Amino acid sequence: MTVNANTPTDQEIAEWDRDHHLHPWAAVEGFGTDEYMRVNTADGIYLWDAEGKRYIDGPGGMWCAQIGYGRKEMADAIAAQVMEMPYASPWSFTTEPASVLARMIAERSPGDLNTVHFTTGGSTAVDTALRTAFFINNRLGRPEKKIVIGRERGYHGSTFLAATVTGKERFKTQFDKAEELVHFLPDVNPYHRPAGVSLEAWCDAKVEDLQKAIDVIGADRIAAFIAEPVLSSGGVIVPPPGYHKRTLEICRANDILYISDEVVTGFGRLGHWFASEEVFDIVPDMITCAKGLTSGYLPLGACIISDALMQRAAEAEGDDVFYNGYTYSGHPVSCTAAIKNIEIMEREDILGHVRKVTPLFQGRMREIKEKFDIVGDARGEGLLGCIECRPDLEKDTYSEKLKFGQKLDDACEKMGLLLRPFGNMAVFSPPLIITEEQIGDMFDIMEKGLEQISREYDA
The missing domain is CATH 3.90.1150.10 (Aspartate Aminotransferase, domain 1)
Known part of the structure; x- marks a missing residue:
């Protein structure tokens, strides 16, 4: 902060934050009293x-x-882009940073995931993935195929659809969700398996949970299965070996889209650009990412969609519009930060x-x-x-x-x-x-x- 005659005191900053700043996940009883x-x-x-x-x-x-923090070359790249082109409407224009970054992400994504839709963060990336699944089913004449299968302890965000498919069992909230759109599978945490049950048997049971849900609900009503490779906010839960590949195979057999939520695991957290294929041996239909995409220097998220899915949408009858996007989709300064982030990660x-x-x-x-x-x-x-x-x-x-x-x-x-x-x-x-x-x-x-x-x- 630049010091001048109007610089607030530490006490004033604490008071202003306490009195005027509503933090994420703030306890109601702490409104106006909690200090951070x-x-x-x-x-x-x-x-x-x-x-x-x-x-x-x-x-x-x-x-x-x-x-890490304090990267001067990141600050310089951001500042240069601010001066050259701080914003352009994604409805009317494209920019070099958005186009270059889309290509860079596609080159690092598994399989045929080559189409990138930029969002403002992880929650909006998840919302985009779910809306895309609904959109495609509507275009295919299957408006009843809308239920999403999630998992207990899974976390996918705070926007309406992302919160709807979040299964952290401790959440008791007065915020509404679209409960009719989601079905949760039981806990996959191997640490919580009954005594005497092997990892292999536990994997069999967890895969069977998915198949049973499909049998009861009906594949013709299920749009997608959404899963973090590692359930991060739920307690860094690593499913048993083979779980992801077997659940993907079940989804493919039942025409259910597989959404891999890599908001946490993407961009190096497990030692690879994405964990889906390199660590867990799957190529999903969509990947959501954010967080490590810019190393937190600026907000940015993305939903990455497979060529096969894009082709299905394009070949369906009707001249529809993909009515999904944000004022800051493909924001040139945020995209510049992501490009520089990737450059640093590769160089080092x-x-x-x-x-x-x-x-x-x-x-x-x-x-x-x-x-x-x-x-x-x-x-x-x-x-x-x-x-x-x-x-x-x-x-x-x-x-x-x-x-x-x-x-x-x-x-x-x-x-x-x-x-x-x-x-x-x-x-x-x-x-x-x-x-x-x-x-x-x-x-x-x-x-x-x-x-x-x-x-x-x-x-």
Whole structure:
């Protein structure tokens, strides 16, 4: 912030934020009273608060800070584009950044996913994918084929359709959803499988859940199956091996579109541009992405559509219009940021770096599981992980788990590590540039936090 005579004091900033800024997911009882940590500066994997204290950014912003903070060449590219062409209506014009970025995404997407529709973020990318599925079925004369199959613990966004297909079971909200459009499959988390059930048997059961749903609902009424390769906000849940490929095969056999929500896993989080094919051996009909697309420097999302699906839409009878888009679709400055982001990732081989340090990252989490009785599970893929604790609670409710998570978060925060607690779970998705030494620092603090919290809770 540039200092001048009108620069507000720290107290004024806190008051203005408290009195006028409605944050995402703010608790109603906290309106006008909650105060948030103010971060002033950032560099690499670190954030500094208003008092100058440094923190490791364990969550990587919101799963998005791939190339890290403080990239001057990113700032320069953004500034240059602002001066040259800050905005152009996507209804009337195209721009070089939008066209170049669309091509770059298509080149890195699996299979025949070559058509890119730009959105404002992950939620609008998911809305676009679902609306596209409905649009195509309407063009094919199948207006009844509209139900979407989602999964418990899946998270897909906050816009109306994205929230509708979000299955995080702890959500009890007064926000409306289109309940008639969605059917949720049971939890796929291998950690929650019954004792004595093998991973293979668990996979069989989870695949059967999909087939049973199709049998009951009817394939002629189901438009799409939407799935995160790794259920991220649900607790970094990695489905059992073979799950994605087998569910895709069932979708293909029943003419149900497969939407892979890669808003978190796309752009390097698992060591590849996209995880669908490289990690899970599937080529879906559509992929949604955002977050790591610009490394969080500017908002941008995209829905990537297969050639086969585009051809089906084009060959159907009728001269319809694809009535979907946003004022900021293909925003030239955001697209410039994404182009520069991809250039940096390729020049520095950040994808290769992720693959190189993943064994250390995942290994440290699993060592923590073995070291602490209070830890029930440690899981993840790439630089995406979750430590799930199992505190001995008198009341085993989500509210009590929230209290536990907050205590663990507070303990680590005092030692310079920011967590993203989900109840009794702590999630990690640090900037992809994190070094082996920094991974050690991060998990060293986590261990000290668990030592403190273990003394308070009996496992």
